[in-house]
Amino acid sequence: MTAPSQVLAVIGQGYVGLPLAMRAVQQGFRVVGFDVANERVAELRAGRSYVGDVHDDELAAALAAGFLPTSDPADLVGFDVAIVSVPTPLHDGKPDLSAVEQAARTLGPHLRPGATVVLESTTYPGTTEELVGPILDAESGLRAGVDYHLGYSPERIDPGNQQYTLINTPKVVSGVNEASLAAVTAFYDRIVERTVPVATTAEAEMTKLLENTFRHVNIALVNEMAMFARQLGVDIWRVIDAASTKPFGFMKFTPGPGVGGHCLPVDPSYLSWRVEQHVGRKFEFVELANDINEAMPLHVFERISALLDGQRKPLAGSRVLLLGLAYKAGTSDWRESPTIPLAARLAAAHAEVVVCDPHVAPVTVASLPYPLVPFSADELAAADIVVVMVDHPSFVPETVAQSSSLVFDAKGVLRGLPFSGEVL
Numbered sequence: 001m002t003a004p005s006q007v008l009a010v011i012g013q014g015y016v017g018l019p020l021a022m023r024a025v026q027q028g029f030r031v032v033g034f035d036v037a038n039e040r041v042a043e044l045r046a047g048r049s050y051v052g053d054v055h056d057d058e059l060a061a062a063l064a065a066g067f068l069p070t071s072d073p074a075d076l077v078g079f080d081v082a083i084v085s086v087p088t089p090l091h092d093g094k095p096d097l098s099a100v101e102q103a104a105r106t107l108g109p110h111l112r113p114g115a116t117v118v119l120e121s122t123t124y125p126g127t128t129e130e131l132v133g134p135i136l137d138a139e140s141g142l143r144a145g146v147d148y149h150l151g152y153s154p155e156r157i158d159p160g161n162q163q164y165t166l167i168n169t170p171k172v173v174s175g176v177n178e179a180s181l182a183a184v185t186a187f188y189d190r191i192v193e194r195t196v197p198v199a200t201t202a203e204a205e206m207t208k209l210l211e212n213t214f215r216h217v218n219i220a221l222v223n224e225m226a227m228f229a230r231q232l233g234v235d236i237w238r239v240i241d242a243a244s245t246k247p248f249g250f251m252k253f254t255p256g257p258g259v260g261g262h263c264l265p266v267d268p269s270y271l272s273w274r275v276e277q278h279v280g281r282k283f284e285f286v287e288l289a290n291d292i293n294e295a296m297p298l299h300v301f302e303r304i305s306a307l308l309d310g311q312r313k314p315l316a317g318s319r320v321l322l323l324g325l326a327y328k329a330g331t332s333d334w335r336e337s338p339t340i341p342l343a344a345r346l347a348a349a350h351a352e353v354v355v356c357d358p359h360v361a362p363v364t365v366a367s368l369p370y371p372l373v374p375f376s377a378d379e380l381a382a383a384d385i386v387v388v389m390v391d392h393p394s395f396v397p398e399t400v401a402q403s404s405s406l407v408f409d410a411k412g413v414l415r416g417l418p419f420s421g422e423v424l
């Protein structure tokens with residue numbers, strides 16, 4: 001007789017939780033996908049995936065294999081492993097861990113001796129042991145590290161990345177003690193190709209924040225340099241290309257219209273907040289990077305205004321086509337996208353704003369006051385200025401260059417092509 005499959009509960013069925021749930025089903029777990037959003041659960045049950053990296057046929061196969069999307073906590077009964085992948089946003093600039101707390105309160109009553117709980121949500125060092133463990137202990141009457149295993153494993157998923165997936169990206173794992181680390185590692189060894197154990201949960205939590213702060217700071221560095229280079233009459237893109245030929249000690253980052261998504265505009269501030277709380281000092285690099293990256297949409301706005309001015313066209317009344325609502329190429333995720341503040345600023349200046357993003361489902365942007373238009377030569381030609389905000393592969397650079405009367409290219413995709421306009 002074969003052993004019954006282990007029950008995995010994934011709390012939070014979003015960009016992180018759903019792909020993990022799919023993978024675990026394929027690896028033989030009986031997966032309960034718990035989410036508080038009833039409409040998301042209904043979509044999943046109907047076989048419709050709202051996460052770009054999970055296709056409907058993959059979801060259908062998972063449902064057929066027993067995947068249970070649910071918002072009923074009673075379905076969590078008897079879980080062997082639980083992963084928490086709920087949002088960790090900022091609220092008034094401070095970490096908002098209410099979803100993590102709520103998830104722990106939901107899991108606690110169903111926690112059994114020997115089970116394992118892993119937090120995957122991005123957060124400041126200390127959260128697993130200081131916040132999640134005590135809630136689970138209180139709700140279950142068990143003790144973390146003694147009666148059940150507790151750990152943290154940061155998610156490195158990169159939506160839209162075809163080369164590095166959940167499976168082949170090494171996964172940092174940690175536990176509150178040796179036994180917990182062993183249990184957490186054993187679970188992920190069934191999910192990913194390589195696990196990277198670290199000594200404490202705080203180390204694992206901070207690893208994620210180092211990775212994202214590194215990206216955030218380096219993007220801010222090239223953004224600031226791009227603005228100065230222009231004033232110095234130097235082409236920053238050619239400078240970056242040249243510097244990138246150095247085989248060691250340099251990593252390529254390119255300028256853009258600002259940062260978006262759930263990670264870069266948020267995660268470094270978790271670390272900065274923790275540093276200020278515990279050390280009483282500001283994390284200067286993070287603060288500066290925030291300032292520079294948050295100011296990029298304003299810089300783009302000013303460049304658009306100046307380009308239109310040069311054509312004797314007032315911004316007010318001009319039709320501005322923004323190419324890209326998602327925060328980066330190949331994804332439908334438009335949370336914190338720099339296109340949003342730019343569009344708002346343009347609309348406030350009475351420009352006629354239209355947005356094009358074939359990756360974003362119109363229903364998800366119904367609340368936005370800008371029409372979504374298709375990517376076509378006619379739409380490009382109808383705009384007084386076209387702004388490249390995202391380098392989606394479907395935005396064919398040659399078509400943009402040929403069909404638009406004026407372009408501001410904030411992603412450098414038109415470099416080398418003949419077109420009327422400027423690159424960031």
Ligand SMILES: NC(=O)c1ccc[n+]([C@@H]2O[C@H](COP(=O)([O-])OP(=O)(O)OC[C@H]3O[C@@H](n4cnc5c(N)ncnc54)[C@H](O)[C@@H]3O)[C@@H](O)[C@H]2O)c1
Nearest residue numbers: 012013014015016035036037086088099102103121122155
């Ligand atoms: N999206 C990414 O690329 C990415 C990458 C690495 C890490 N992360 C981190 O992973 C975490 C989750 O991010 P995401 O992008 O998957 O978020 P998401 O918003 O796509 O999904 C989170 C889901 O959790 C649900 N939820 C909220 N509170 C809940 C609760 N108490 N119980 C059950 N479900 C609840 C929401 O309804 C939502 O469906 C965040 O901490 C994020 O910073 C995200």
